Amino acid sequence: MVSLKTYTIIYATLFISATIQVLIESAGLLETTYWIAFWTIIILSLLKAILVAGWFQHLRYEPPSLSYLILIGVGAALALTLAASYSIQ
Numbered sequence: 001m002v003s004l005k006t007y008t009i010i011y012a013t014l015f016i017s018a019t020i021q022v023l024i025e026s027a028g029l030l031e032t033t034y035w036i037a038f039w040t041i042i043i044l045s046l047l048k049a050i051l052v053a054g055w056f057q058h059l060r061y062e063p064p065s066l067s068y069l070i071l072i073g074v075g076a077a078l079a080l081t082l083a084a085s086y087s088i089q
Contacts, residue, residue: 002055006055010055013048013051014052017044017047018048020040020044021041021045024041025037025041038085046074049074053070
């Protein structure tokens, strides 16, 4: 069983990264330094997804092929996000 300390660390990490994302969006950084803000939000979102999938969906106990399938999906989502961001500008 995972300890309360581990869950607290995961919660704090998710909370802090979500707060940073909100601050980036509300501070207007997307208008001034778009690509820096964009990549910061993408990296924070990816780290949060890995953290949640790894601890709460128990992917670390699954076969490696399933993890590769998840990575392909993340890569596809990132590619679509990049393509959409180019069409916005």
